[in-house]
Amino acid sequence: MKFHRICVLGGSGFVGSAIVQALAAQGRHVRVLTRNRERSKDLILLPTVDVVECNVHDQAELNRQFSGMDAIINLVGILHESRPGKIINSESGSGDYFENHIELPRKILMAITANSIQRLLHMSALGANVNSRSAYQRSKAYGEHWIKAAAQPADRNGAEITGFVRGYRLYPTIFRPSVIFGRGDSFLSMLTGLVKMLPIIPLAQAGTRFQPVWVEDVAGAVVDALDNPDTFGASYNVCGPSVYTLRELVEYVARTVNVTPHIISLNRRLSYLQAAMMELVPGKKLMTRDNFYAMLSDNVCDGEYSAPPDFRPSPLEAIAAEYLNGSTPRGRYTAFRGRAGR
Ligand SMILES: NC(=O)c1ccc[n+]([C@@H]2O[C@H](COP(=O)([O-])OP(=O)(O)OC[C@H]3O[C@@H](n4cnc5c(N)ncnc54)[C@H](OP(=O)(O)O)[C@@H]3O)[C@@H](O)[C@H]2O)c1
Numbered sequence: 027m028k029f030h031r032i033c034v035l036g037g038s039g040f041v042g043s044a045i046v047q048a049l050a051a052q053g054r055h056v057r058v059l060t061r062n063r064e065r066s067k068d069l070i071l072l073p074t075v076d077v078v079e080c081n082v083h084d085q086a087e088l089n090r091q092f093s094g095m096d097a098i099i100n101l102v103g104i105l106h107e108s109r110p111g112k113i114i115n116s117e118s119g120s121g122d123y124f125e126n127h128i129e130l131p132r133k134i135l136m137a138i139t140a141n142s143i144q145r146l147l148h149m150s151a152l153g154a155n156v157n158s159r160s161a162y163q164r165s166k167a168y169g170e171h172w173i174k175a176a177a178q179p180a181d182r183n184g185a186e187i188t189g190f191v192r193g194y195r196l197y198p199t200i201f202r203p204s205v206i207f208g209r210g211d212s213f214l215s216m217l218t219g220l221v222k223m224l225p226i227i228p229l230a231q232a233g234t235r236f237q238p239v240w241v242e243d244v245a246g247a248v249v250d251a252l253d254n255p256d257t258f259g260a261s262y263n264v265c266g267p268s269v270y271t272l273r274e275l276v277e278y279v280a281r282t283v284n285v286t287p288h289i290i291s292l293n294r295r296l297s298y299l300q301a302a303m304m305e306l307v308p309g310k311k312l313m314t315r316d317n318f319y320a321m322l323s324d325n326v327c328d329g330e331y332s333a334p335p336d337f338r339p340s341p342l343e344a345i346a347a348e349y350l351n352g353s354t355p356r357g358r359y360t361a362f363r364g365r366a367g368r
Contacts, residue, residue, distance in 0.1 A: 027145075027253055027255065028253050029054075029096040029097035029145050029252055029253060030054055030055060030096055031054070031055045031057070031094060031095050031096045031097075032049055032054055032055070032056050032057070032095065032096065032097045032098070032099060032252070033056075033057045033058075033059065033091060033092055033095040033097075033098050033099070034046055034049075034056055034057070034058050034059070034098075034099045034101065035059050035082050035098070035099070035100045035101060035102050035130075035134070036100065036101030036102040036103065036149070037056070037058035037059070037060070037066075037069065037077075037099070037101065038058060038060045038062075038065055038066040038069065038077070039101060040206070040208070040210055040211060040212070040241065041101055041149065041206060041241055041244055041245065042058070042101045043068065043069065043210075044208070044241045044242055044244070044245035045099060045101070045244075045245045045248050045249060046058055046069055046072070046075060047069075047072065047245075048245045048246065048248075048249045049249060049252075050072040050073070050074050050075050052249070053074060054074060055074050055075075055076075056072075056074060056075045056076070057075075057076045057078060057091065057095065058075060058076070058077045058078065059078055059080050059082050059091055060077060060078070060079055060080075061079065061080075061081070061082075062079065063077050063078070063079040078091060082102065082130065082133075083125065083129070083130060083133065085133050085136065085137065088133055088134065088136075088137040089136075089137045089140045089141065091137075092137045092138065092140070092141040092143060093141055094141075095141065095143055096143065096144075096145065097143065097144075097145035097146070097147070097252060098134060098138055098143060098145070098146050098147070099146075099147045099148075099149075099248065100130070100131060100134055100146070100147070100148045100149060101149045102126055102130055103126065103127065103149060103151070103166075104122055104123070104126050104127075105162065105212075105317070106311045106314055106316075106317075107121050107122035107123055107161075107316075108122055109121050109122050110122070111123065111124050112124075112161075113128070113161045113164045113165045113168065115156075115168065116128060116168040116171045116172060119165070119168075121161075123161050123162055123164075123165035124165060126165075127162075127165035127166050127168070127169040128165055128168045128169050128172070130169075131148065131169040131172045131173055132172045134146070135172060135173070135176050135196075138196060139196075143196075144195060144196055144197055145196075145197050145198075145252070146173065146176075146196060146197070146198040146199070147198070147199050147201070147248055147251060147252065148169070148170070148173045148198060148199070148200050148201070149201050149203070149248075150166045150167075150169060150170050150200050150201065150202045150261075151163070151166045151202055151203065152202045152203055152204045152237075152263055152264070152265070152325050152326075152327065153166075153202075153320060153323060153325050154166035154167040154169075154170055154202060155167050156168065156171075158319065158320065158323070159319035159322065160316050160317075160319035160320035160322075161316050161319075162316050162317075162320055163319075163320050170200055170202075170261070173198045173200055174198075174200070174261070176196050176198060177196065177197075177198050177259045197255075197258035197259060198258075198259065199251050199257045199258065199259070199260055199261070199262070200260070200261040200262070201244070201247065201248060201251075201261075201262055201264050201334070202261065202262065202263050202264060202331060203239055203244050203263075203264040203265070204236055204237040204238060204239055204263075204264070204265045204266070204325045204326065204327065205236050205237075205238050205239075205325060206238070206239055206240075206241050206244055207238045207239070207240060207241065207342060207345070207346055208240055208241030208242060208345065208349070209241075209349040211241065213238070214238075214275070214279060214346055214350060215350075216312065217275060217276055217279045218279050218282075218283055218350050220276070220287075221276060221279055221280040221283060221285050221287050222283060222285060224287055225287055225288065226287060226288045226290065227276065227287050227288070227289045227290065228290045228292050228296070228300060229272065229273060229276060229289050229290065229291055229292060230292050230296070230297035230298075230300045230301060230313065230318060230321070231272060231292075231294075231297045231318065231321040231322070232271060232272050232273035232276075232289070232291035232292065233271050233272070233273065233291065234271065234272050234321045234322075234323075234324060234325065235269050235270065235271050235272075235324040235325065235326050236269070236270055236271075236272065236275065236324075236325045236326065237265035237266050237268065237269050237270075237325065237326040237327055238265075238266045238270070238275070238342050239264055239265050239266040239339055240266065240339065240340045240342070240345050242340075243264075243266075243337070243339045243340055244264055247262070247264055247334040247337055250334070250335075250336070251334060251335075254335065256335055257334065257335065260331075261331045262331055262332060262333060262334045262337075263327040263328075263330065263331045263332070263333060264327075264333065264334065264337070265326065265327035265333070265339065266339045266340070266341070266342055267339050267340075267341055268341060268342065269326050270342075272321075273289060273291060276289055277289065278342075278343075278346075279346075279350060282346065282347050282350050282351060283350055283351060294322075297318055297321075298315065298318055300313070301313045301314060301315045301317060301318035302315055
């Protein structure tokens with residue numbers, strides 16, 4: 027089975043751009059749905075990519091945009107809510123997490139059914155769990171619920187999804203990555219900003235463990251899975267080769283950009299207080315209480331799900347130093363000199 031015409035939701039983002047570029051490199055036709063076409067300038071230039079501005083939350087619009095597509099890739103996700111709400115279960119709730127992580131996957135399934143599309147790849151997150159204290163992680167788990175329900179034979183569970191046609195067969199695959207790094211990431215770049223700005227860093231949940239994975243490896247796993255029947259109906263945890271505590275990651279980033287901040291590991295109570303205070307700061311959020319709740323558990327591949335087939339992730343150290351250094355004034359200077367041939 028080969029899927030040629032792919033519609034990508036969230037294709038303008040950090041992970042999405044890598045996936046769309048990889049699909050385009052294989053000559054596949056890609057339709058990227060976005061709220062703002064202007065922000066996807068790099069993608070517009072790709073010959074087989076069509077960037078369409080639309081409201082993906084509008085069911086009729088989604089049904090229209092899926093027309094003529096063979097497969098759908100859903101990457102829409104938010105780390106912080108602008109409109110906070112409540113996650114009650116897969117059917118009821120409110121706020122941005124509910125709208126983007128639960129309602130949208132359900133609408134996508136309805137639009138998929140309306141257009142008789144058979145393939146769906148869905149980006150969830152490692153740690154997605156209906157029992158988590160983090161609304162982000164609960165919402166991601168309830169989103170997975172809808173996708174998994176659709177993967178069941180339609181004559182048993184299909185009717186659970188409104189508008190789902192009995193007897194119709196869908197092949198979904200779910201990806202659950204740990205924190206993703208790469209040029210343009212928010213996580214390591216945010217830590218880099220911190221270590222460069224602050225001589226003393228009070229670090230919340232410094233002992234929480236992560237298994238960072240390179241964005242190109244994530245994109246490769248998604249694109250490789252697209253036509254691979256072995257991945258149909260499967261869920262995968264997606265991690266890098268090594269585990270680091272948050273403190274170790276901050277130390278690594280500091281070493282890489284050649285600064286030596288003093289790091290103070292905060293206990294759980296102070297971590298919560300720091301998150302609560304940071305939540306009040308206007309503008310882009312560095313941390314919220316919901317992030318604190320998510321960080322109460324390690325974000326590592328623990329065997330609940332396997333890795334994608336033939337997945338061989340790259341070590342962080344082989345990739346990150348180059349782009350983290352490039353963002354230092356000295357790194358930029360070296361890059362300019364290199365380009366000028368000096
Ligand atoms: N980055 C990580 O470390 C990480 C780790 C685990 C899981 N993930 C998951 O991977 C996926 C991609 O993450 P990313 O890092 O690429 O995120 P990103 O750069 O923030 O991109 C998110 C995408 O979602 C779309 N989007 C955001 N809010 C939306 C809204 N209210 N309505 C419609 N579309 C909206 C945006 O599309 P437009 O702005 O073009 O409309 C954007 O392309 C997400 O599902 C995320 O939860 C990421």
